[in-house]
Amino acid sequence: MDIRQSIQRQVYATVHGAGLDPARYDRPDGDPGLFGPDSVVWLVHGDIPGMFTGGIAALLLQSLHPLAMAGVDQHSRYREDPIDRxxxxxxxxxxxxxxxxxxxxxxxxRVRRVHDHVRGVAPDGRRYDAADPELLRWVHVAETACFLAGYQRYxxxxxxxxxxxxxxAEYARVAEALGATGVPRSVAEVRAYLREVRPQLAAGEAALTAVEFLRTPGALVQDPARGLVMRVLVAGxxxxLPHWxxxxxRLPRPTALRTSRDRAAVRALSRVLRYGCEPSVVITTARARALRPAAAPAGTPRPPRG
Structure with a gap:
């Protein structure tokens, strides 16, 4: 196995485990999926460094909503098996x-069915329900903002x-399908929503514990090399994240030196990840599926021979 294959294998195993089956993306012919090859979603979600850093940033930001964090803390096994999540x-x-x-x-x-069972009482006494349209909107907007920030940076x-x-606007389709309402459709609306919801956000004990867990690579991976990669990605x-x-x-305050060092480290790692994982097997397979002519329905008359 050469270096490129080794990088790809390790990245796919860490991110997808045994769940990545390229065949899921190969059929039916002519089906663009929810977005299609010309969408901006395909562009943003295909950038590994941006999605890695943006995904971790989204988890950190999401933890600030006490009700969303209560659901994760009480119904998730992230401490026992963080890689599975x-x-x-x-x-x-x-x-x-x-x-x-x-x-x-x-x-x-499948996610909607899982959400039907994720409900309870937060430490502050408020009830929460993962199917609550407002909670779904919060989780989605945090993801959208952070995925976009990661792409723009790297x-x-x-x-x-x-x-x-x-x-x-494109990615709002998934949130709405999950049951979210009032989903922002532009960057200006995302910023307005974050300003609106900010007074409701606070880092409780569960959030601070989750943040410390993410910032301790040994809790996530045992291999020293992967631990170093995690430290770089978490710093990125x-x-x-917004300053507030x-x-x-209670994360370390950014300084010019720290920021410059962290961004340089992520950019160096980005070159390695792109070398090993591009072109993406998933995107290549999905693009071929979407661009192949769709099969004619059964019983469709054949065109006459000229």
Whole structure:
């Protein structure tokens, strides 16, 4: 196995576990899925460094909502098996982004069924329900903002303002299918929503514990090399957060030297990840599926021979 294959194998195993099956993205012919090859979602979600840092940043930001964090703390096994949660989250984003329409809709329905059982009482006495449209909106907006921030920071070519708005509008489709309401459709609406919801956000004990867990690579991976990679990605994720979130989560305050060092480390890692994982097996397979002519329905008369 050469170096490129080794990098790809380790990345796929960490992110997808045994759940990555390229065949899920290969049929039916002519099916663009929820978004299609010309979408901005395909562009943003195909950038590994941006998605890694943005995904971790989203987990950090999401932890600031006491009700969302209560659901994770009381119904998730992230401490016992953090990689499994990463696998499930990455699998959902991948299949809803690049899978066939049927595969994407089936993944959404599975998550909706899980949400039906995630409810309880937060430490502050308030009841929560993972199917609550407002909670779904919060989780989605945090993901959208952080995925976009990761792409803008580490992609080879950042999106234009118009493309950024397109991304937000396109990706809202998944949140709405899950049951979210009032989902922002532009970057300006994302910013307005974050300003609106900020007074409700606070870092409780569960959030601070989760943050410390993420910042301790040994809790996630045992291999020293992977531990180093995690430290680089977590530092890059913290750098994507708004200043008020960094303060609330009691993370180290950024300095010019720290910021410069962390960004350089992520960019160096990005070159390694791109070398090993591009072109993406999933995106290549999905693109071929979408661009192949759709099969004619059974019983369709053949065109006459000229």
């Amino acid at each position: 990463l696998n499930r989250t990455a699998g959902f984003v991948t299949v809803t982004s690049y899978g066939s329409t049927a595969e994407a809709e089936a993944a959404i329905e 992609a080879r070519t950042p999106l234009t303002p118009g493309q950024q708005d397109r991304y937000v 994720a913290v750098d994507l 979130a960094v303060v609330e989560l």
